Amino acid sequence: MPASTPTDPHGFRRRGVLFVLSSPSGAGKSTIAKKLLAAEPELSMSVSYTTRAPRPGEVDGKDYHFVSLDRFREMANNHEFLEWAHVFDNRYGTPKADVFHTLSEGKDILFDIDWQGAQQLHQLAGGDVVRVFILPPSMAILRDRLEKRATDSQGVIDARMARAANEVSHWDGYDYVLVNDDLEHCFECVRMILAAERLKRSRQTGIIGFIRSLLKAGGSAE
Template structure:
């Protein structure tokens, strides 16, 4: 899932993970400092720039990008472990990361873009958070304009005018994608057994 900051992507993704036991949220690594209330390995793995660059060099990241002067990326090991355990992995990432994931796993990725109902609503949400300075909020809004330019690369787009409606749309997408035959490796054996029954 991707969206401009403040459009509701994080709230939607955390609710989906809470409601579906077979889904886990991928935790990204970042060089940005922790915000008040954020915890290591819950919101992010907080790294120095040197540590992050060492992860890139060692090929330890599934995807990564630089945003507003900070590096963000997804460590491979937890994603692989979750998938081997039969879990679906939800990425809360920007368009650059989403593009890399889709290139590396075209048959296993589904991209969802979340849009705000209006730009003024997005600005209001960012100011209401009271987590960032006006300068940072202005940066986030400018970045958001660049982010939404990539909406057409996504498989689905949700306009988050009403959270409950947006969440219902997200559930429908998830359930429909889970029902595709290629995502259910048990299905051929099941169908063979059905066909063999008398």
């Protein structure tokens, strides 16, 4: 499909898709997200707020918005986040205003988050959200992939496997479910889902003008 994914030739204005990809660690989500961002110029990641310190080379406002814990708490209290998470000692939050502005401009935003983030997003952004869950072909393959990374100790791998099982148990909070036993095929399915979702009537905000012009021409020979 890559070469022939249908796109809208009319260029009607549309509302963007808030596109959530979730999967247990090791099921291939990050690879698919990277391929998707490279293939879809209208899709980007949102820039999160975080309380963690910038790493060498990270640019404020591009990689993250780096803020103090006090500022982060203030934003959270003001409901300025669509979703936020506490990971180890750091906090990460998705800015509501930025996301809705991007969607209204007809650009899609990719979220690489877990089931809890997906649930939060869905509560706040309902119809904008499309949630895709990617399953590993088996838990043995998942463990194998984690072990091949060779960056983690056995204890960390065991913890990741337990976390993976927990993720899998929340598969029913998603709109689409895929099994990644062929990366290219799984990527094509994800891309197809995004393309189809863009055609949803509820997102075709710009087609209303076209419909009005059809109805104006009406049954007459014009």
